[in-house]
Amino acid sequence: MLYLVAKLMLAGLPPVLLPSPQSSVPPTFSADATWEQVRDSVALVRVGSRNAGVAVLIDSRGYMLTGDLSQDAVILEFQDGKLSPANVLTRDDVTRLVLLVVPSEMVLGRPAITLSTLLSSGPVLAATPNGPIRGTQVVGRRVGIVGPENRFLPLTEYQFEASPNANGYVPIFNASGNLVGLLGSAYENVGAAQASGAGNFGPVGLNVGYSVSPKTLERVIDGFLSDTHQVNHPTIGAFFKASPDGEGALITSVAPNSPAFRGGLQAGMIVIAVDGQVVGNSIDLASILFERAVGDVIEVTVRDVGTKKTLRITVGADGSE
Amino acid sequence: MKEHDRHLMDLWDGNAAPRNDEDRLWLDLKDELRTLKPKTESRTQFADVMREVRLAAAPPPARKPWWKWAVPSGAVAAASLYFLLIARPDAIPQPEVNMGPATTAVPSGNLATNQDVEPLIDPLESASANDRITTPSNPAVTIAPANDSPVRRTNQRRASRPASNYASRVESSNRGNPNEITPSMADMARPASVNDSSPAAARNGASNSEASEPAAASMNAPTNNGPKVVVVGNRPSASTGVPRATEAPLTDVVFGG
Numbered sequence: 001m002l003y004l005v006a007k008l009m010l011a012g013l014p015p016v017l018l019p020s021p022q023s024s025v026p027p028t029f030s031a032d033a034t035w036e037q038v039r040d041s042v043a044l045v046r047v048g049s050r051n052a053g054v055a056v057l058i059d060s061r062g063y064m065l066t067g068d069l070s071q072d073a074v075i076l077e078f079q080d081g082k083l084s085p086a087n088v089l090t091r092d093d094v095t096r097l098v099l100l101v102v103p104s105e106m107v108l109g110r111p112a113i114t115l116s117t118l119l120s121s122g123p124v125l126a127a128t129p130n131g132p133i134r135g136t137q138v139v140g141r142r143v144g145i146v147g148p149e150n151r152f153l154p155l156t157e158y159q160f161e162a163s164p165n166a167n168g169y170v171p172i173f174n175a176s177g178n179l180v181g182l183l184g185s186a187y188e189n190v191g192a193a194q195a196s197g198a199g200n201f202g203p204v205g206l207n208v209g210y211s212v213s214p215k216t217l218e219r220v221i222d223g224f225l226s227d228t229h230q231v232n233h234p235t236i237g238a239f240f241k242a243s244p245d246g247e248g249a250l251i252t253s254v255a256p257n258s259p260a261f262r263g264g265l266q267a268g269m270i271v272i273a274v275d276g277q278v279v280g281n282s283i284d285l286a287s288i289l290f291e292r293a294v295g296d297v298i299e300v301t302v303r304d305v306g307t308k309k310t311l312r313i314t315v316g317a318d319g320s321e
Numbered sequence: 322m323k324e325h326d327r328h329l330m331d332l333w334d335g336n337a338a339p340r341n342d343e344d345r346l347w348l349d350l351k352d353e354l355r356t357l358k359p360k361t362e363s364r365t366q367f368a369d370v371m372r373e374v375r376l377a378a379a380p381p382p383a384r385k386p387w388w389k390w391a392v393p394s395g396a397v398a399a400a401s402l403y404f405l406l407i408a409r410p411d412a413i414p415q416p417e418v419n420m421g422p423a424t425t426a427v428p429s430g431n432l433a434t435n436q437d438v439e440p441l442i443d444p445l446e447s448a449s450a451n452d453r454i455t456t457p458s459n460p461a462v463t464i465a466p467a468n469d470s471p472v473r474r475t476n477q478r479r480a481s482r483p484a485s486n487y488a489s490r491v492e493s494s495n496r497g498n499p500n501e502i503t504p505s506m507a508d509m510a511r512p513a514s515v516n517d518s519s520p521a522a523a524r525n526g527a528s529n530s531e532a533s534e535p536a537a538a539s540m541n542a543p544t545n546n547g548p549k550v551v552v553v554g555n556r557p558s559a560s561t562g563v564p565r566a567t568e569a570p571l572t573d574v575v576f577g578g
Contacts, residue, residue, distance in 0.1 A: 053562075068563075073346050085347060103330050144551040144566070150577040155551055167562030185553045185566040210551055210566050241575045252575055282576050283548065289578040 029123035029175045035132050037177030040110045042127045043076035043084070045069070045100075045168060051129040053168020055086070055100055056179060059225055060112045062104040063089070067097045067169030067182055076102060078110075090229040092220050094151050094318055095212045096184060097169070099224040113171070115221055116178035117214040125173045126160060126183055126209075135160035135172070137180070141213060143283050150239065151318075152286035154213040156181050163207055172211055181211025232294045233318035236260040240271065242282045248272040248303065249285040263313030265300065272308075273301035289315070550574045 041057040045066050055066035055076060064076065069088060076084045084106040089099045124135045135158045144155035158172065158181070172181040187208035212220070223231030237258020240249040248270040254260045271279050274288045275298055292298060294317045301310045331337035332347055339345045549568040556564060 073349075087343065087347070101325075103333070105330055142551050143548070143571075144553055145574060145576060146553045147555045150575055152576045152578050153553075155553075157551075165562060169563070183563065185551075185564040187551075187566050187568075209563070210553065235578060239575050239577050242572045249576075281571065282574070283550075283571065286576045286578050 029134075031123075031125050031132065031134050034125045034173055034175060034177050035127075037111075038113060038125075038127065038171075038173050039079045039132075041113050042171060043078045044129055045086075046075045046077055047071050051167045054127050054129060054170045056127070056171035056182075057107055057110055057112050058115070058179070058221055060104070060107060060110075062102045062107050063225065064100040064102060064107075065097060065171070065179075065182065065221065065224070066100060067095070067184055069098045069168075074100070076100070082106070090224060092223070092231040092233075094146065094231070094233045095153065095216060095220055096146070097182065097212070097217075097220050097224075099229060113173070113177070113179045115214065115218055116174055116176065116180050117218050123175060124158060124180060126158070126170050127173070128165065128170045129167055130165060133160050133162045135209075142210065143286070144210060151233075151235075152283075152290055154216055154287075154290070155210040156213050158183065158209050158211065160207045160209060179217070180214050181217060183209045183211050185210045231318075234289060234292045234294050234296070234315045235318045236263070236265070236289060236298075236313050236315060238265055240282055240285060243270050246281075248279050249282040251302075259313050259316040263300070264311045265302070265313065266304075269302040269304045271300055271302050275299050547571055 038056070043055050043057075043064065045052040045055050047069075052069060052071075052074065053066050055064040057063070058065045064086065069091075072088050074086050074088070076086045078084070084102045086100040086102045089101045091098050121137050121139075124137055125132050126135055137156060138159050139157040142155040142157050144153045145151060146153050169182045169184050171179055172183055174180045187210070211217075219233070220231050223229070235258075237255035238251055238260040239253045239255075240251050243250045251260075251265060251267050251269045251271065253267050254265055271285050273279055274285065277284075277288055279285045279288070289298075292315045294315055296315045298313055298315060299310050300313055301308065328337060328344075329347055332339060332344055339348055548571045550571055551566050552569050552574070553566045554564045
């Protein structure tokens, strides 16, 4: 075979038996290239002498995105060593993301990073305070809840080749240099950590992290960059869990004077459909509600002590009553 | 915001006077920044580290020089060969067992009979607890009660020894020590809960500081069946700096929406 190939090549004929290098090598993720694209647009968030995550420039007017800051003013340190003061303009309590504003002169020449809402497994780059690390998006969508209100939040799961050790939120970029998430929590096998010294069970939690999903991030960024700088997450003010009989979602409590309360939803009812969409379990109901917009009127079909009825509820904004 | 930015920059340049608390905060930051500037060159946390992009694939671990593995391996092989070929196990002198006159009295080449060993067995068969008997090899032996044997005392000492790690706790628990708790896999996966006073919760770090995590408080031990929900805590983990996330079975999660 090799002899034949050599003969063909020597004869100037196309080596049809040899696969073309261009076609056989899949396009590889170049972390260096990705980092080159985004390095000027990320900055370390400093609170005094402490690191508090990394912020990413999302608008050339000087808007930068980070998360979980209790301070109202911080100092940003860009990769090129330049320092800039930044003020917290607004916060989103559901996702804990924070919008910072810096003088636009400070971000001259720095490209604003655009968001990609495409969900696809693949390599990513996280800009941590200790430098960029590579990772992989492993699960497109995880169901998450965040305190203190147990709000449903679609999450994206990532695995990193090193511990993020972030001390705050860090932006995550795809191969094209687009923002796909902000690492906001890390999986921690609590029991295994406590039993250290005798061996861990399960995955090593420190390298698994979660970010709000790109779609959720899009909602937050749109709200942040609006005139009011506010993010409106839809809510009806109800708490629910899996139904005991395995069908539908059992309402456990309803906040007083909430949209659900005004619509007649009560604890003990089992939601079996919303706008004709079957609610198989509590995840279905949470997902449907999360996709609705503030002000939408939804028809909620419930089972209540053997009877079935439909309630009309106007979706409210998070934080409103 | 352009106008706002311009005002901030005017403040920064000293061309405007502070009008409100935000402006004063801005100027405070400027002062803080000025104190930080001289340290810029020496700080390595971000700029220096990020300047050296460590993105290239991590170099493979350095191979051990040949003598580091060859010498120990050779020593082990030589020792093995020595014991196998030269100092054979059957050639190693074995400690002699003194069976006393009853066995040594058996003529060579003949099988021992009950009659031959009777002098040794008799005192044991007829002895009761706390009796002192005499055997050919040990002139004074005290017969211990059945519930107080030396072996049992050793086991009790081991059981009462403080457990140093998880493995010893499990071992101790397997021996039936009620003072030790064996954490089950379910216990270990259970998130800390403020309302949970179980030992598992105590191990998992439940404290008042977690009181504002109702998500975790509603969890029970997860099972391997059914979908799992990622529960994100409120406070950053000491190890990662970001809130820790655990998993809980869907059946135990209350959603707010």
